Amino acid sequence: MVNSLRTDAQGREQLAKSGYRSTPQRRVVYRLLQQNVDHPTANEVFLRARQALPGISMATVYNCLEALVQCGLIRQVNLDRTASRYCANMDEHCHFCCECCGSLFDVHCASDAVRRQAQLPPGFQATRYELVIRGICATCAAERRPQREQRPEKAGAPVV
Amino acid sequence: MVNSLRTDAQGREQLAKSGYRSTPQRRVVYRLLQQNVDHPTANEVFLRARQALPGISMATVYNCLEALVQCGLIRQVNLDRTASRYCANMDEHCHFCCECCGSLFDVHCASDAVRRQAQLPPGFQATRYELVIRGICATCAAERRPQREQRPEKAGAPVV
DNA sequence: CTAATAATTTTAATTATTCCAAGTTTTGAC
DNA sequence: GTCAAAACTTGGAATAATTAAAATTATTAG
Numbered sequence: 001m002v003n004s005l006r007t008d009a010q011g012r013e014q015l016a017k018s019g020y021r022s023t024p025q026r027r028v029v030y031r032l033l034q035q036n037v038d039h040p041t042a043n044e045v046f047l048r049a050r051q052a053l054p055g056i057s058m059a060t061v062y063n064c065l066e067a068l069v070q071c072g073l074i075r076q077v078n079l080d081r082t083a084s085r086y087c088a089n090m091d092e093h094c095h096f097c098c099e100c101c102g103s104l105f106d107v108h109c110a111s112d113a114v115r116r117q118a119q120l121p122p123g124f125q126a127t128r129y130e131l132v133i134r135g136i137c138a139t140c141a142a143e144r145r146p147q148r149e150q151r152p153e154k155a156g157a158p159v160v
Numbered sequence: 161m162v163n164s165l166r167t168d169a170q171g172r173e174q175l176a177k178s179g180y181r182s183t184p185q186r187r188v189v190y191r192l193l194q195q196n197v198d199h200p201t202a203n204e205v206f207l208r209a210r211q212a213l214p215g216i217s218m219a220t221v222y223n224c225l226e227a228l229v230q231c232g233l234i235r236q237v238n239l240d241r242t243a244s245r246y247c248a249n250m251d252e253h254c255h256f257c258c259e260c261c262g263s264l265f266d267v268h269c270a271s272d273a274v275r276r277q278a279q280l281p282p283g284f285q286a287t288r289y290e291l292v293i294r295g296i297c298a299t300c301a302a303e304r305r306p307q308r309e310q311r312p313e314k315a316g317a318p319v320v
Numbered sequence: 321c322t323a324a325t326a327a328t329t330t331t332a333a334t335t336a337t338t339c340c341a342a343g344t345t346t347t348g349a350c
Numbered sequence: 351g352t353c354a355a356a357a358c359t360t361g362g363a364a365t366a367a368t369t370a371a372a373a374t375t376a377t378t379a380g
Contacts, residue, residue, distance in 0.1 A: 025358085043336085058360095062337070063359075096284060105284075114277050114291065120256065123298025124297055131274065131278065132291075133286045133290075134288040134289075136287070141283055219368095222367095227327095243367060
């Protein structure tokens with residue numbers, strides 16, 4: 001399904017292409033992201049990485065994530081103004097953000113078609129299209145179905 | 161062109177519908193956003209609002225923006241982890257972000273078609289689709305054309 | 321007019337992230 | 351292998367954007 005997974009050797013090579021070294025910390029962070037599809041934040045990565053590398057620091061986690069993003073092994077996902085999330089799925093996809101539980105899901109999306117919809121002004125050159133879908137995930141929808149109302153107040157979805 | 165502009169009276173009514181009052185500060189902030197299509201940040205709104213209301217505070221600007229967003233008079237645009245930007249154009253549109261100069265542009269986009277491209281898992285319900293296009297705006301493209309290279313280093317676009 | 325409610329202001333705190341200096345590790349040249 | 355240079359890691363300080371708390375002011379209902 002996901003065809004973007006890289007072995008350690010491939011990871012090292014990809015890092016090297018951008019002038020980065022493959023370090024134990026970077027390998028742990030990358031592997032951790034490959035094994036978890038829940039788009040963790042830097043802090044969540046830190047907590048998980050500490051299980052393998054008890055001495056790792058937050059600054060190093062940020063450094064690793066930066067290096068992995070720069071060399072194209074992972075991508076950074078920014079939603080709202082909450083902490084950045086990180087994603088090792090480099091296949092073309094967009095993100096669904098549940099406004100109820102805040103979870104983030106990968107969603108397949110034919111970007112060619114999306115591309116065609118935007119009418120760029122003359123002279124503008126697009127390099128990337130990022131689609132974010134907001135709504136309610138299946139789990140939250142199932143839990144909600146019984147009740148029929150929505151909160152009218154400035155409730156503010158718990159986006160985290 | 162833009163059909164979402166509201167008069168003061170309409171603005172007041174819209175605020176009231178969500179339980180907010182129309183205050184001098186909110187009116188100034190709203191009018192300012194209507195007159196500027198450049199998607200200012202909270203700080204930029206603050207600086208401009210001060211011209212009309214020298215005593216206004218940053219916290220009030222945030223409060224005003226929050227109220228205007230909540231009642232649907234303006235929208236908040238979050239890109240990367242930079243400061244939020246605000247936009248009084250409530251017509252359906254997506255945003256183009258120039259990776260060279262950081263400017264943000266409204267772009268017409270047929271969202272029905274975009275909607276059809278995303279294959280949501282069963283049970284998922286979408287409420288909003290947000291498309292962000294990144295690339296180079298006409299101005300920057302024109303300035304760049306002479307030179308043919310792109311920076312290979314981790315340059316990091318000046319996304320402001 | 322008065323009380324109750326809401327908005328604004330000022331100040332302080334929080335959050336996520338970046339920067340920095342110092343020590344450590346890795347790499348490449350010899 | 352040894353040495354110097356470059357890259358990395360670390361802990362802590364610094365920063366930017368935002369939010370929260372407390373006090374003051376304005377508005378509205380009665």
